[in-house]
Amino acid sequence: MSEIIIKNVRKEFDDFVAVQSSSFTIEDGEFFMLLGPSGCGKTTTLRMIAGLELPTSGEILIDGQDVSRLPASQRDIAFVFQMFALYPHMNVRNNISYPLKSQGMRRRDMRAKVAEVSKILGIEDILDKPVGGLSGGDRQRVALGRAIVRDPKAFMMDEPLGALDAEFREHMAEELRSLHDRMNATTVYVTHDQLEAMQMGDKIVVMNHGVIEQFGTPQDIYDRPATTFVAEFIGSPAMNLIRFEGQLAAGDDAVSVGSHRVAVPQSSATAAGKLVLGVRPEHVQLNDASAEGLAARVVATEYLGTTQIVTLESEHGEVKARTAASIDVGVGENLRLGFDVRTLSLFDEADGKVIPSALHDQARDRAGGWAHG
Ligand SMILES: Nc1ncnc2c1ncn2[C@@H]1O[C@H](COP(=O)(O)OP(=O)(O)OP(=O)(O)O)[C@@H](O)[C@H]1O
Ligand SMILES: [Mg+2]
Numbered sequence: 001m002s003e004i005i006i007k008n009v010r011k012e013f014d015d016f017v018a019v020q021s022s023s024f025t026i027e028d029g030e031f032f033m034l035l036g037p038s039g040c041g042k043t044t045t046l047r048m049i050a051g052l053e054l055p056t057s058g059e060i061l062i063d064g065q066d067v068s069r070l071p072a073s074q075r076d077i078a079f080v081f082q083m084f085a086l087y088p089h090m091n092v093r094n095n096i097s098y099p100l101k102s103q104g105m106r107r108r109d110m111r112a113k114v115a116e117v118s119k120i121l122g123i124e125d126i127l128d129k130p131v132g133g134l135s136g137g138d139r140q141r142v143a144l145g146r147a148i149v150r151d152p153k154a155f156m157m158d159e160p161l162g163a164l165d166a167e168f169r170e171h172m173a174e175e176l177r178s179l180h181d182r183m184n185a186t187t188v189y190v191t192h193d194q195l196e197a198m199q200m201g202d203k204i205v206v207m208n209h210g211v212i213e214q215f216g217t218p219q220d221i222y223d224r225p226a227t228t229f230v231a232e233f234i235g236s237p238a239m240n241l242i243r244f245e246g247q248l249a250a251g252d253d254a255v256s257v258g259s260h261r262v263a264v265p266q267s268s269a270t271a272a273g274k275l276v277l278g279v280r281p282e283h284v285q286l287n288d289a290s291a292e293g294l295a296a297r298v299v300a301t302e303y304l305g306t307t308q309i310v311t312l313e314s315e316h317g318e319v320k321a322r323t324a325a326s327i328d329v330g331v332g333e334n335l336r337l338g339f340d341v342r343t344l345s346l347f348d349e350a351d352g353k354v355i356p357s358a359l360h361d362q363a364r365d366r367a368g369g370w371a372h373g
Helices: 040-051 093-102 107-121 134-147 166-183 194-202 218-222 227-232 359-368
Strands: 006-014 016-026 031-035 058-064 077-080 152-159 184-190 203-208 209-215 240-248 253-255 260-263 271-279 283-286 294-303 307-314 317-324 335-340 345-348
Touching: 006 240, 016 058, 016 152, 016 209, 031 040, 031 194, 040 134, 077 134, 077 260, 093 107, 107 134, 107 271, 107 335, 134 166, 166 194, 184 194, 184 335, 194 218, 203 218, 203 227, 209 218, 209 227, 209 283, 209 359, 218 359, 227 271, 240 253, 240 317, 240 345, 253 271, 283 317, 294 317, 307 335
Parallel strands: 031 184, 031 203, 077 152, 152 184
Antiparallel strands: 006 016, 006 058, 203 209, 240 271, 253 260, 271 345, 283 335, 294 307, 294 335, 307 317
16 A cells, blocks of 8 residues: 655645645555544645645655646545445445446456455445445445445545444444454544544544644654644543743753642753643542642532542642542542643643653654644
């Protein structure tokens, strides 16, 4: 299959910039997620890779070949649309073999190919049925069959599960992922659902207003967010952003938040002014009022079975903690908050970017750079 390189790709519609100059690499065989809120430029990016839209500037390379100016028909990429448009008057077999037929493939080869694909998808027993009466899941499989039957270089999927209800969606997500693992086909998948991106992706690009905020593995994006936007967009509840006035010199490994010293990963830069401490709810430790730490009062608890979400009010705003449900905390209780130093991120509020530490530098290097800015 194929490696796809996006190099300084930009898209303007008249004077509106839908995608700012973007660069990232999709490695051969990767399940690659384009993630971000509505209107951030995901579909436009996907359409440019497929050749359904030409970039205003920049280059797209597929297996080393510059395809930026090639039409979709010459890129050998399969585009799986959200609304699976099957041919309603044809049976499953003919729907799947349609792309082969239009290529002029021989009948016998076509039958063999359809047999191979339907085996991968587990739909051998419905090949002769009309598509009209199929369940949503089977329709989805047939549409996928039609996309994979011609062995394209890569698959583009634009919110393919968007129209499904939650339970079925999860089931199809697992199926898509396991199908990918069997075929190892380079896949670019658009979603605005951060959980879906985390569960399914090998790599994630997070976009916002046409700008790439960060890309990397789900774990690096979760643990080492490059911007406050990523910190808040990923995770549920989101990462806590504790705002304070402070300063930090390169080499510092603690910062004053109000009257408290908080240990942070050793900074590799200098920063001063409005700063933001980022901490995931599961890394907030609840200690009793006599301990060291940020003072906070419990305002709500939400029981989730094995864990609970505890909402606290501090002089630096609201903080949410995720703890074991067995820990006894009551509304109105005064506590002290502790943080696990290795899990903290510090941001500059002015531009929303992370103040680099060795841990963030490592995540950025693993991703091959962060393109934001
Ligand atoms: N053909 C077009 N002409 C003008 N503006 C466009 C065109 N296509 C997209 N846009 C604009 O570009 C921006 C990005 O659109 P895009 O469809 O890529 O977003 P998206 O991230 O896929 O959003 P969604 O999650 O809602 O599908 C939007 O503001 C959209 O209105
Ligand atoms: Mg879209």
